[in-house]
Amino acid sequence: xxxxxxxxxxxxxxxxxxxxxxxxxxxxxxxxxxxxxxxxxxxxxxxxxxxxxxxxxxxxxxxxxxxxxxxxxxxxxxxxxxxxxxxxxxxxxxxxxxxxxxxxxxxxxxxxxx
Numbered sequence: 001x002x003x004x005x006x007x008x009x010x011x012x013x014x015x016x017x018x019x020x021x022x023x024x025x026x027x028x029x030x031x032x033x034x035x036x037x038x039x040x041x042x043x044x045x046x047x048x049x050x051x052x053x054x055x056x057x058x059x060x061x062x063x064x065x066x067x068x069x070x071x072x073x074x075x076x077x078x079x080x081x082x083x084x085x086x087x088x089x090x091x092x093x094x095x096x097x098x099x100x101x102x103x104x105x106x107x108x109x110x111x112x113x114x
Contacts, residue, residue, distance in 0.1 A: 003085045007074045014075065028076040032069055039065035 001009075014020060042058050042065070043051060055062060077084040098111035107114065 003074065007078045007084075010071050010075050011078060023075060023079065025076060025080060028072050028079070032072045032076065035065060035068040035072060039069060 014023060039062065042062050043054065046054050074084060076082075077087070095111075099114070103114040104111075
């Protein structure tokens with residue numbers, strides 16, 4: 001399915017429940033942050049050697065949290081009239097310029113520190 005098709009399904013779910021009244025940009029941004037926090041909770045206090053195992057063991061729960069973040073993000077983009085696919089591609093293109101392979105390969109430095 002395309003982003004647009006998934007977003008249509010998300011909005012149909014929302015509209016069937018008359019929830020648009022609660023889904024203003026601020027509330028969606030807050031909800032995205034809350035769901036991202038729930039995703040992060042799976043990794044709190046995990047040491048580097050534990051992270052991969054934790055991700056395998058909790059994959060269904062982690063997947064659900066990732067989906068929650070994406071659902072809210074897709075709806076926010078729709079409500080604001082943002083073509084999320086185009087926005088993502090534009091951002092990748094900017095990042096390709098900010099992080100040239102010759103400087104960024106193997107580095108976790110921010111673009112302005114390369």
